[in-house]
Amino acid sequence: MKTLKIAIQKSGRLNEKSVELLKNCGLNFENYKSSLISPVSNFPLEILFLRDDDIPEYVQDGIADLGIVGENVIQETEVEVSYLQRLGFGKCSLKIAVPNNSDINSLADLHGKAIATTYPAILGKFLKEQNITSDIRTISGSVEISPGLGLSDAICDLVSTGGTLKSNGLKPFADVMSSEAVLIGSKAIAESDLVLELIQRIQSVLRAKE
Ligand code: ATP
Numbered sequence: 001m002k003t004l005k006i007a008i009q010k011s012g013r014l015n016e017k018s019v020e021l022l023k024n025c026g027l028n029f030e031n032y033k034s035s036l037i038s039p040v041s042n043f044p045l046e047i048l049f050l051r052d053d054d055i056p057e058y059v060q061d062g063i064a065d066l067g068i069v070g071e072n073v074i075q076e077t078e079v080e081v082s083y084l085q086r087l088g089f090g091k092c093s094l095k096i097a098v099p100n101n102s103d104i105n106s107l108a109d110l111h112g113k114a115i116a117t118t119y120p121a122i123l124g125k126f127l128k129e130q131n132i133t134s135d136i137r138t139i140s141g142s143v144e145i146s147p148g149l150g151l152s153d154a155i156c157d158l159v160s161t162g163g164t165l166k167s168n169g170l171k172p173f174a175d176v177m178s179s180e181a182v183l184i185g186s187k188a189i190a191e192s193d194l195v196l197e198l199i200q201r202i203q204s205v206l207r208a209k210e
């Protein structure tokens, strides 16, 4: 029987909950922080530990059959994968935020303004739908400090509690998308018996939590 591969985040916000979910499915594996691949001893499955940004493409290309990743990352990478199951953790929203003292009061006020983000594709699509042309500045991290440095008028970033915004003198202004961790599959394997077995186990773990 072919061994399936599932890609999960190596370290970060989704790692612990992803490992916990798979363990709760009765899968036995070592969770070594140092290894990239961990075989499951009691199911034909291997776990690949990757950076979350790489997971959608690995699944699209069939290097991994399945993956656990935030919807925000899937949307941003614009890959062709199947959504198999929402997982109920890693919940957050992608929001536009502005400094507390900003004179930006409506979406239309964003016209011609600089917005810093690590999500240029999602933000670009959102602004286009609203008929707004802004200067999207793509940066790779610490987006929340950008207005204070004079690098942007607004930011578009992931928010869960809002604490990071607050401590940087920013206020949420508009919702761009809400996100949670989802199970994705490559188009080629989405319907196999092994995959269905795994999805069923995941669904019963999620049901038990309700
Ligand atoms: P990696 O090293 O794997 O690239 P990362 O720094 O890009 O990690 P994390 O900060 O660990 O990513 O976030 C992983 C995912 O967790 C996000 O893509 C998002 O779906 C989710 N998430 C939930 N809450 C938040 C939050 N407050 N800020 C950022 N991401 C969040």
Ligand code: ZN
Pocket: 051, 052, 053
């Ligand atoms: Zn990442």
